[in-house]
Amino acid sequence: MAAKRVPTRSSGSEGDTQLTVDQRKQKRMLSNRESARRSRLRKQKHLAELLTQVTQLKTENTQIAKRVEFTSQHFLNVESQNTILRTQVMELTERLHSLNSMLEFVEFGGHAMEFSGTLDPLMKPWQLQCPSQPIMADMFPC
DSSP: OOOOOOOOOOOOOHHHHHHHHHHHHHHHHHHHHHHHHHHHHHHHHHHHHHHHHHHHHHHHHHHHHHHHHHHHHHHHHHHHHHHHHHHHHHHHHHHHHHHHHHHHHOTTTTTTOOOOOOHHEEEEEEEOOOTTTTTGGGGSOO
């Protein structure tokens, strides 16, 4: 910036020029102050928006963490149920093999043997008294 000139004479045109220079400086200073004030307000508003966004993201993060925990627990439950079902499938498959072995033993020479009433429950395993107990091949003597 140029140094302020002090008029040595008091001529009208030099005084007017100095007055307009001072007015422009003052006007520029006010404009700069106003611009700085607006800039501070924008910065403050932006900071408030960022703080709001942080709060929203923390809330969303908490909700996601709860959903992940719920889903993980559900997965463990389903996995446990699947293990139980696989065990039951293996047990039922073994029972079926045992029953098929018994049928092969009973059938000989292409002729089926007549079963007495005591073997009838073995032919209908869904009607057994203890369906959860597996029928093993070694339970029946050959």
